[in-house]
Amino acid sequence: MSPLEKLTFILMGVPTTLAISILSFFLGLAIGLPLAFIRAYGSKPFQILVDAYEKVFRSVPEIVIMLFFYFGFGSHLREPFKNAFFTATFVLGLRSGANQSQIFRGAIRGIGEEQMVAARSLGLSRLQAIVYVMIPQTFIAATPGLGSEYALLVKDSSYAFIIGVLEMMKRADVVRKVTLDTVFPYFAAAFLYILLTFPLSTYLDMWGTRKKKQLGL
Amino acid sequence: MAEIVLECRNLWKIYGKVVAVRDVSLGIKEGEIKVLFGPSGSGKSTLARCLAMLTKPTKGDVFLRGECLTRPGVDLNKARARIGFVFQHIWLFNHLTALGNVMLGLRRVLKMSKEEAEKRARRALREVRMEEWADHYPAQLSGGQQQRVGIARALAMDPEIIILDEPTSSLDPELTGEVIDILRELAKKGTTMLIISHEMLFNREVADEMIFFDEGRIVERGPPDHFFTMPKTDRARRFMERLIKQTARD
Numbered sequence: 172m173s174p175l176e177k178l179t180f181i182l183m184g185v186p187t188t189l190a191i192s193i194l195s196f197f198l199g200l201a202i203g204l205p206l207a208f209i210r211a212y213g214s215k216p217f218q219i220l221v222d223a224y225e226k227v228f229r230s231v232p233e234i235v236i237m238l239f240f241y242f243g244f245g246s247h248l249r250e251p252f253k254n255a256f257f258t259a260t261f262v263l264g265l266r267s268g269a270n271q272s273q274i275f276r277g278a279i280r281g282i283g284e285e286q287m288v289a290a291r292s293l294g295l296s297r298l299q300a301i302v303y304v305m306i307p308q309t310f311i312a313a314t315p316g317l318g319s320e321y322a323l324l325v326k327d328s329s330y331a332f333i334i335g336v337l338e339m340m341k342r343a344d345v346v347r348k349v350t351l352d353t354v355f356p357y358f359a360a361a362f363l364y365i366l367l368t369f370p371l372s373t374y375l376d377m378w379g380t381r382k383k384k385q386l387g388l
Numbered sequence: 389m390a391e392i393v394l395e396c397r398n399l400w401k402i403y404g405k406v407v408a409v410r411d412v413s414l415g416i417k418e419g420e421i422k423v424l425f426g427p428s429g430s431g432k433s434t435l436a437r438c439l440a441m442l443t444k445p446t447k448g449d450v451f452l453r454g455e456c457l458t459r460p461g462v463d464l465n466k467a468r469a470r471i472g473f474v475f476q477h478i479w480l481f482n483h484l485t486a487l488g489n490v491m492l493g494l495r496r497v498l499k500m501s502k503e504e505a506e507k508r509a510r511r512a513l514r515e516v517r518m519e520e521w522a523d524h525y526p527a528q529l530s531g532g533q534q535q536r537v538g539i540a541r542a543l544a545m546d547p548e549i550i551i552l553d554e555p556t557s558s559l560d561p562e563l564t565g566e567v568i569d570i571l572r573e574l575a576k577k578g579t580t581m582l583i584i585s586h587e588m589l590f591n592r593e594v595a596d597e598m599i600f601f602d603e604g605r606i607v608e609r610g611p612p613d614h615f616f617t618m619p620k621t622d623r624a625r626r627f628m629e630r631l632i633k634q635t636a637r638d
Contacts, residue, residue, distance in 0.1 A: 285475075285477065286481060286482070288442060288475075289479040289480070289481065290492075291442060291465075291468060292440060292442055292468060292471075292475075292542075293468070293469065293493035293497055293542075293545060294465045294466065294467075294468045294469025294470075294497040294545070295465065295492075295496055295497055296465050299496050299497075303492060304481055304483075304492075308482060308483045311483060385525065385527065386482045386483055386525055386526075386527055387482055387525075387527030388482055
């Protein structure tokens, strides 16, 4: 295998790596945003549940959760956990939900109760105030944090290799096994991970910081 | 006799062990302007917020045109939409332009179409002389301009009464004038208002009744001249003396 052939073989894993990262990011968003608002405005029992969820997923290594879902649920429940791609995305999404809940909660706290009171004074319901006043500001305030979260997911998508998903990391490892070249494949993978994470998360960080400053958030 | 728009009867607000408002009864009639004043921490803001049902009173009742708002099952969102509120610290929506701030309630609460809401919002901004600033975000406006947008936001909803909680006290002294001018115009138009204010010249000019508030209760009330000439209670007299000295110094 020439270096170009090796690189091409590894590059073919990029779509899978990106698919896992992006899908789990949005699953994490769908979980994290509501959880953050439940944590901020929900009743006490719900707040405790959210807290427990965050603690579990932020304390247990995702590799443990992934193996548990894939081999544990996979062998007993079979579909959909028998599917390694699904399991990897699902588990990373659950973990990202816990992270994003914290990111959004910080943003909500920063925006403060005043915006809520002002919205309610116009006659908006609590839900309307959340949708039209709190969420837009929460997103802007959370953008830098969400950029880091995306980078984290791209990196952690490499754990999917343990359960056999043919993504970038797995492909680099295959090249190593076939060619016995122990340097180039990992070096190429490392470089590609930088390329996939750094520009976008840096852009989001800059955009969010500028927007926050512009709006005085 | 003019109808009472907003009223509270035997209203109490207690936070833990602190009694912020004790047994206050107060009504504002159609077209009337009442001014509430008194030392900071005396519970004026809390009373204002209870009247607007932004805070639930601990005891007592609030009535909007005779309809009790403190009974269970009342649609408070509807009631709040009929009561305008202007905040001491302004609290514009940071992510929306001046126009967007004024339009939000029109669109989402009064359910107006976009065109209709925009027309009405621009008219409200014109009334506070902020029309040219419609596309600016709050962070791009001065404090006085922000507060004028805050007034437009309340005004656009066409409320039956506007409650203003120290609308100029968070502003730099040179910016209070532009806000006071707007309030003076509202007063001339016969807008029903409850204003918490220590701008004594303004108070004297527009108030139908002034209410001296201290330690959570009404200490003394009467027409403005009453306070400027012969307040009955020691506390009101001392407070007036301090304010007048301060105004003279400014």
